Amino acid sequence: MKLLFTHILYKRGIFMNKLALMSAATVALATGMLLADSGQANAAYVTKVNGGLDYAQLVRSDGSVWGYGYDFNGKIGDGGTVNSTALSPMPVSGFANGGTSIDAGYNHTLFLKSDGSVWAAGDNNYGQGGATPSGAITAPLQVAGLSDVVEVAGGEHHSLALTASGDVYGFGGNYNGQLGNGTATNSSTPVKSLISDVKDIAAGARFSLALKTDGTVWAWGNNASYQYGKASNNSTRPSQVPITGVTAIDAGKTHAVAIKADGTVWYWGTDTVGLSTAVTAQAPTQVRGFYLEPFTGATAIAAGHGHTLILKNDATVWSFGNSTYGQLGHSYAMTGLDARPVQDMTGVQSISAGSTTSYALRANGSVWAWGSNAKGQFGNGTTTSSNYPVEIKSLTPALTAEAIPSYMSIQLNYSYDGPVAEYRVYTGANQLLYMGTKTTFEHKGLTNVTAYTYTIYAYDANGNELAKSTLSATTKDGTVNVWHTGSEFTSIQLGYSGRGPVAKFVVTRDNQVLYEGKNTTFIDTGLLPNKPYYYVVSSYDANGVPLGQRAYDFARTKAATGTLQMTSPDAHTMTTTYTGTNFEVGKMVLRRMGELYYEGTGTFTESNLMPHQQVWYDYELYDTNGVLMISTRATGYTQNLAWSPLVLESTSTSVSFETHPTNANAVDYVIKKMGSDQYSGPESAYHEEGLTPGTTYYYSVYAYTSTDHALVNLLGTYTFTVITPAADAPQ
Numbered sequence: 001m002k003l004l005f006t007h008i009l010y011k012r013g014i015f016m017n018k019l020a021l022m023s024a025a026t027v028a029l030a031t032g033m034l035l036a037d038s039g040q041a042n043a044a045y046v047t048k049v050n051g052g053l054d055y056a057q058l059v060r061s062d063g064s065v066w067g068y069g070y071d072f073n074g075k076i077g078d079g080g081t082v083n084s085t086a087l088s089p090m091p092v093s094g095f096a097n098g099g100t101s102i103d104a105g106y107n108h109t110l111f112l113k114s115d116g117s118v119w120a121a122g123d124n125n126y127g128q129g130g131a132t133p134s135g136a137i138t139a140p141l142q143v144a145g146l147s148d149v150v151e152v153a154g155g156e157h158h159s160l161a162l163t164a165s166g167d168v169y170g171f172g173g174n175y176n177g178q179l180g181n182g183t184a185t186n187s188s189t190p191v192k193s194l195i196s197d198v199k200d201i202a203a204g205a206r207f208s209l210a211l212k213t214d215g216t217v218w219a220w221g222n223n224a225s226y227q228y229g230k231a232s233n234n235s236t237r238p239s240q241v242p243i244t245g246v247t248a249i250d251a252g253k254t255h256a257v258a259i260k261a262d263g264t265v266w267y268w269g270t271d272t273v274g275l276s277t278a279v280t281a282q283a284p285t286q287v288r289g290f291y292l293e294p295f296t297g298a299t300a301i302a303a304g305h306g307h308t309l310i311l312k313n314d315a316t317v318w319s320f321g322n323s324t325y326g327q328l329g330h331s332y333a334m335t336g337l338d339a340r341p342v343q344d345m346t347g348v349q350s351i352s353a354g355s356t357t358s359y360a361l362r363a364n365g366s367v368w369a370w371g372s373n374a375k376g377q378f379g380n381g382t383t384t385s386s387n388y389p390v391e392i393k394s395l396t397p398a399l400t401a402e403a404i405p406s407y408m409s410i411q412l413n414y415s416y417d418g419p420v421a422e423y424r425v426y427t428g429a430n431q432l433l434y435m436g437t438k439t440t441f442e443h444k445g446l447t448n449v450t451a452y453t454y455t456i457y458a459y460d461a462n463g464n465e466l467a468k469s470t471l472s473a474t475t476k477d478g479t480v481n482v483w484h485t486g487s488e489f490t491s492i493q494l495g496y497s498g499r500g501p502v503a504k505f506v507v508t509r510d511n512q513v514l515y516e517g518k519n520t521t522f523i524d525t526g527l528l529p530n531k532p533y534y535y536v537v538s539s540y541d542a543n544g545v546p547l548g549q550r551a552y553d554f555a556r557t558k559a560a561t562g563t564l565q566m567t568s569p570d571a572h573t574m575t576t577t578y579t580g581t582n583f584e585v586g587k588m589v590l591r592r593m594g595e596l597y598y599e600g601t602g603t604f605t606e607s608n609l610m611p612h613q614q615v616w617y618d619y620e621l622y623d624t625n626g627v628l629m630i631s632t633r634a635t636g637y638t639q640n641l642a643w644s645p646l647v648l649e650s651t652s653t654s655v656s657f658e659t660h661p662t663n664a665n666a667v668d669y670v671i672k673k674m675g676s677d678q679y680s681g682p683e684s685a686y687h688e689e690g691l692t693p694g695t696t697y698y699y700s701v702y703a704y705t706s707t708d709h710a711l712v713n714l715l716g717t718y719t720f721t722v723i724t725p726a727a728d729a730p731q
Contacts, residue, residue: 045365045397045418051304051354052104052154054375058089058367058395059102061419065095065111069377072107074138075122082136087376087383088394092121093139104354105154105203110161111140112152118143118161126157127188128172143171145190155203155251161190162201168193168210176206177236178221184236193220195238202303204251210238211249217241217258225254225270226282241268243284252303252353258284263296263313267337271306271321287320287337295339304353310339317345317360325356326387327371342370343388347464360389364466365397365418399458399467407478407500407547409444416458416467424457448499448548449477476500478547482537484555485521489529489583490627492555495521498539500547506538529629530559560621560629566636571611571664571715574638577603578621586624590617611641611664611716639663641703641716652693652725659701660684664715666703673699680709694726 044062055069055076066089067076074082079093092099092111101112108122108129119140120129127133130143143161146169151162157173169190170179177184180193193210195218200211207221207228218238219228229241241256243266248259255269265287270280287310289295295318300311307321307328318339319328328334329342345360345368352359357371357378368389369378376383380392397418404411412425425434425441433454434441446452451474458466478500485493496505497520507515507522515522527533533555539547562580569575578588579602590598597617598604609615614637621630641661648657660666671679671686674697679686684701691697699722703715 046361046367046395048102048350049352049359049361049367050102050104051352051357051359051377052109053106053305053355054357054372054377055104056352056354056357056359056369056377056379057092057102057104057109058379059099063095063097063099063114065092065099065102066090067092067109068379070375073123073136075104075107075109077109077111077121077138077140079139082138085376087379087381089379094119095140101152103152103154103203105159106156106205108137108154108159109140110152110154110159112149116148116150116164118146118149118152120159123157124188126173126186128154128157128159130159130171130188130190132188133186143190145169151201153201153203153208153251155208156205156253158203158206158208160193160201160203160208162198166197166199166213168195168198168201170208173206174236176222176234178203178206178208180208180220180236180238182236193238200249202249202251202256204256205253207251207254209241209249209251209256211246211258215245215247215261217243217246217249217256219256222254226280227251227254227256227269229256229268229282229284231282241284243268248301250301250303250308252308253305255281255303255308257287257301257303257308259298259301263298265295265298265301265310265339267308281337285337287339289318289339292338300351302351302353302358304358305355307353307356307358308339309342309351309353309358311348311351315346315348315363317342317348317351319358322356325372326385327353327356327358329358329370329387329389331387345389363419363460363462364464367392367395397467399456399469401454401456401469401471403454403471403473405473405475406545407448407476408446408549409442409546410446410452410454410473410475412441412443412454412456413439414456414469415439418458418466419460420458420466421461422459422463424459426455426457427452444546446475448475448479450475476547478502478539480505480537480539480548480550482535482550482552484552487556487558489558489560489623489629490527491523491525492527492533492557493521493523494535494537494552494555496537496550498548500539501541502539502547503542504540506540508536508538509533527557528631529557529627532556560623562621562630564619564632564634566615566634568636568638571639571641571661572609573605573607574609574615574636575603575605576617576634576636578619580621580623580629583623583629585621585629586626587622589620589622591620592617609638610712611638613638643716643718646718646720648720648722650691650722650724652727653691654687654689655691655697655722655724656685656687657699657720657722658685659718661703661715664703665705666715668704668707668709670702670704670709671699672702673697675700691724693724695724697722697724 044060048059050057057067068086068089071084077092078090098113100114103110111119121137121140124134129137148164149161153160158178161169171190174186181191197213198210202209210218220238245260246258258266266284268281268284287295297313302309310318320339332340347362348360349363350361360368370389373385399416401414453472455470457468480498482496485495534553538549565577567575585602616635642663646659701718704713706713
């Protein structure tokens with residue numbers, strides 16, 4: 001099937017408007033081609049609106065067709081009472097799905113299905129419904145003899161259909177030659193028009209238009225008002241309009257409009273109910289914008305009974321022509337072919353012009369109408385007309401959302417029943433949880449019996465906010481309680497319980513699963529004494545859905561205790577003993593700077609130390625089963641060096657003395673007087689002659705563990721003062 005969405009799609013109001021889209025990208029949104037990750041299209045929203053004579057039709061994204069307004073001769077197609085008024089959209093019979101396009105004629109409607117078949121409802125006095133002439137078709141009947149149709153157009157008493165091959169077929173009134181088959185004979189069955197290579201069609205009151213693939217425009221039928229763009233007699237065969245380079249066309253009652261490839265808009269024919277003086281253009285004439293400048297940037301056009309709408313490339317809507325019923329949507333004074341912007345109509349993706357009513361479909365999926373609403377053709381439940389656009393709120397897409405709480409999670413389901421490109425889910429203080437096209441999100445890892453608030457946004461393809469919904473939910477009570485029932489040196493016992501339909505518990509420590517089952521107690525073994533341990537207990541239902549979770553960090557194994565003694569029997573030795581108080585020491589391991597010093601029973605003696613030397617060890621105490629019970633560090637000092645009492649004798653010219661360490665083994669001595677060496681050797685006794693009477697001398701005794709008098713071998717120093725007696729002093 002030929003894709004005509006970029007500027008065709010669904011036609012005309014009474015004589016006859018065109019609903020057109022801005023671009024193929026917009027079409028993708030408007031036709032539900034944007035899919036969520038699940039592969040499901042978004043909820044049904046309006047994709048097409050088409051206005052006719054005092055009524056309108058719409059198509060939703062699910063292919064359903066709806067009608068509202070004045071139901072003369074059953075043209076709404078709902079199968080109800082003819083000539084009644086529907087103030088709100090009514091479903092068209094047989095079109096719960098499958099509808100792709102619609103076109104409203106004078107008092108009949110054409111429906112196009114996705115299989116290329118054409119259906120009709122409403123007035124059929126001339127066979128314009130594709131059936132034997134009769135007063136009314138209240139529910140759509142299929143038009144026989146048509147297939148592979150891509151576009152339909154309804155006129156006053158005739159209908160047109162365009163096939164994918166570029167051929168045009170007509171049926172209904174042909175008294176002015178509007179079927180284009182070379183005759184003036186009415187036909188209730190489709191007859192082929194004498195034209196080919198067509199890509200767009202339009203049906204006026206009693207004339208027809210076709211746009212060929214080469215950009216030329218052709219007209220046939222009535223030409224009393226210069227609908228051909230030139231003076232000529234009515235023709236039963238297509239006659240070329242003097243205009244080229246055209247990309248889109250539409251037909252009003254007795255006038256026609258076209259868009260050229262450069263975005264300019266052209267008008268010909270007569271606006272018979274337009275301004276105070278009818279506007280007649282015998283040849284295609286360029287439409288102007290402000291300051292009499294040529295109007296440019298047009299992407300779509302829609303012709304009503306006596307007015308015209310233009311959709312511009314900035315998504316604004318402009319209009320000119322008759323404004324008797326406010327169908328122009330602005331308050332500018334109209335003087336001929338001067339288009340002016342419709343008030344506040346921005347972000348528009350398609351337009352449609354009914355007889356005296358105008359319609360716009362915005363990119364966010366909202367439908368707007370202005371002009372006459374005397375027959376309920378707004379579809380908003382009233383008959384109040386408006387000179388300016390009114391949102392038909394019952395048709396505006398809404399963002400619906402629900403929150404389904406579980407025990408530790410909340411499932412969010414949401415859907416915007418309009419063209420949406422992205423959803424965003426926030427919680428709390430604008431914390432973003434999700435951004436994407438999925439219509440469901442599960443917020444996990446929550447706390448039991450806690451309220452959470454969410455705000456869900458829908459955005460279009462340009463990042464504009466379409467709608468938002470705020471909702472709250474409280475998680476269910478699946479509270480898990482955990483307690484410590486006892487500890488040994490190497491084990492901890494836990495007890496726990498959970499609310500809700502608990503099928504199993506899972507106990508973890510350091511993200512490692514220790515237990516999974518129905519028991520409500522658990523003993524963790526192989527632990528170290530006097531150590532804290534951190535547990536998490538989770539509960540699940542029979543389907544594995546988390547119900548609750550509790551972290552527990554108050555469990556500690558039983559502490560091993562004992563007595564540590566570090567004693568220094570002399571200045572060279574340190575003895576360490578550990579006696580267990582509540583366990584029996586099986587082995588003691590001592591390390592210093594990571595190196596193994598000792599491994600054995602509970603006592604260790606280290607020799608060859610120096611006086612007042614700091615001694616430290618990293619202890620590991622194991623019980624008789626080899627279980628590490630205590631790991632700690634111990635520090636001590638060896639004894640300070642002790643000297644024997646000084647034995648001193650002196651005369652006026654000599655001195656004798658002796659002293660030595662009593663708790664260390666000195667091997668060699670150095671004796672200094674006044675800082676100078678006097679003696680070096682193994683003896684600790686010393687005698688010296690030749691001193692000066694009445695003089696003070698300072699002596700130092702250095703004790704070494706080796707004849708190597710390096711500093712590391714120095715045990716200690718003993719310093720004292722000697723004063724020799726005066727020569728005449730008693731000796």
